[in-house]
Amino acid sequence: MKFVIQRDQLISSVQDVxxxxxxxxxxPILTGMKIEAKESGITLTGSDxxxxxxxxxxxxxxxxxxxxxxxxxxxxxxAKYFPDIVRKLPEKTVEIESDENLxxxxxxxxxxxxxxxxxAEEYPQLPKLxxxxxxxxxxxxxxxxxxxxxxxxxxxxxxxxxxxxNIKLENGNLTFTATDSHRLASREIxxxxxxxxxxxxVVPGKSLNELNKILDDTEETVEISVTNNQILFRTKNLNFxxxxxxxxxxETSRLIPEQSKTVLHVKTKExxxxxxxxxxxAKEERNxxxxxxxxxxxxxxxxxxxxxxxxxxxxxxxxxxxGEELKISFSSKYMIDxxxxxxxxxxxxxxxxxxxxxxxxxxxxxxILQLILPVRTY
Numbered sequence: 001m002k003f004v005i006q007r008d009q010l011i012s013s014v015q016d017v018x019x020x021x022x023x024x025x026x027x028p029i030l031t032g033m034k035i036e037a038k039e040s041g042i043t044l045t046g047s048d049x050x051x052x053x054x055x056x057x058x059x060x061x062x063x064x065x066x067x068x069x070x071x072x073x074x075x076x077x078x079a080k081y082f083p084d085i086v087r088k089l090p091e092k093t094v095e096i097e098s099d100e101n102l103x104x105x106x107x108x109x110x111x112x113x114x115x116x117x118x119x120a121e122e123y124p125q126l127p128k129l130x131x132x133x134x135x136x137x138x139x140x141x142x143x144x145x146x147x148x149x150x151x152x153x154x155x156x157x158x159x160x161x162x163x164x165x166n167i168k169l170e171n172g173n174l175t176f177t178a179t180d181s182h183r184l185a186s187r188e189i190x191x192x193x194x195x196x197x198x199x200x201x202v203v204p205g206k207s208l209n210e211l212n213k214i215l216d217d218t219e220e221t222v223e224i225s226v227t228n229n230q231i232l233f234r235t236k237n238l239n240f241x242x243x244x245x246x247x248x249x250x251e252t253s254r255l256i257p258e259q260s261k262t263v264l265h266v267k268t269k270e271x272x273x274x275x276x277x278x279x280x281x282a283k284e285e286r287n288x289x290x291x292x293x294x295x296x297x298x299x300x301x302x303x304x305x306x307x308x309x310x311x312x313x314x315x316x317x318x319x320x321x322x323g324e325e326l327k328i329s330f331s332s333k334y335m336i337d338x339x340x341x342x343x344x345x346x347x348x349x350x351x352x353x354x355x356x357x358x359x360x361x362x363x364x365x366x367x368i369l370q371l372i373l374p375v376r377t378y
Contacts (some may be wrong), residue, residue, distance in 0.1 A: 001073025153205035260350035279332035338370035
């Protein structure tokens with residue numbers, strides 16, 4: 001195998017693929033990165049058996065030559081050393097060559113590294129997803145779906161299914177839902193040209209976080225395909241494959257209150273920064289509790305106290321408030337996460353009493369929904 005490649009192109013592909021490589025894997029060869037050279041270009045692969053990432057560097061694209069002098073072949077290189085070497089090479093191009101004894105030479109300018117490679121035949125074959133059930137989404141939309149839900153997955157392995165995001169496509173609507181049983185985040189969007197039904201799947205939150213980091217805003221769309229235990233996100237030069245979580249996701253729709261007793265309209269930034277300030281004194285408490293009380297005359301008060309530290313109180317004038325008076329306590333962290341995820345200037349908060357879950361959504365009723373369980377403080 002041999003090729004000469006633009007260093008910048010190689011670096012950005014290596015960085016993407018590294019996100020799937022873990023030093024803690026039980027299969028030794030997976031601590032390495034697979035490099036495969038063909039006429040058409042170079043494919044880099046990384047996997048930790050939960051997620052697998054393939055990044056393709058085309059030999060030529062839009063009239064630019066990325067890779068030349070290609071002699072086909074493949075090799076696996078230690079991911080512990082290879083990325084750092086590539087990053088620190090002196091010149092704009094890199095020549096990589098391997099011989100039949102799996103010895104690899106990396107040259108750039110006057111620098112030359114000789115590494116021991118591993119046989120690419122021993123690298124596990126990635127499952128090839130052949131499926132008719134696939135649909136496309138604009139990348140920016142997928143990224144916002146992830147951002148508005150994934151923070152609410154559980155970090156506790158006690159109920160593994162809750163560490164993932166539930167993705168459901170039915171009747172032309174795609175829904176992402178995440179919950180850790182104390183809060184819930186969901187968003188629904190219409191999808192044109194989608195297959196009628198897709199199996200409902202649960203994708204690990206960790207996978208979606210990595211996908212979100214890798215997806216390039218410059219690409220237009222991502223194709224999503226599902227098989228029984230894998231989901232594939234594919235853009236022009238990237239394949240991102242994740243395992244799915246086994247088990248039944250809880251039926252979350254019944255958590256969402258049908259009617260509300262108190263409704264606030266409030267400016268998102270203002271509520272966010274007030275709760276943020278109130279939480280400064282709530283750090284000692286396990287869940288950083290703050291309290292919201294309605295005051296009449298379009299005022300609400302946000303307070304927090306911790307006996308050893310002190311108290312804080314701040315009033316906000318809200319655009320509108322209707323229904324019963326209310327005092328409710330909740331985790332400031334959950335509320336801050338939820339408000340940050342809703343990218344709208346004004347939100348509507350609907351309460352059904354001091355001990356019932358409450359809902360936050362954009363004031364314009366865009367189908368983004370955040371639900372939080374209150375905290376007992378007496």
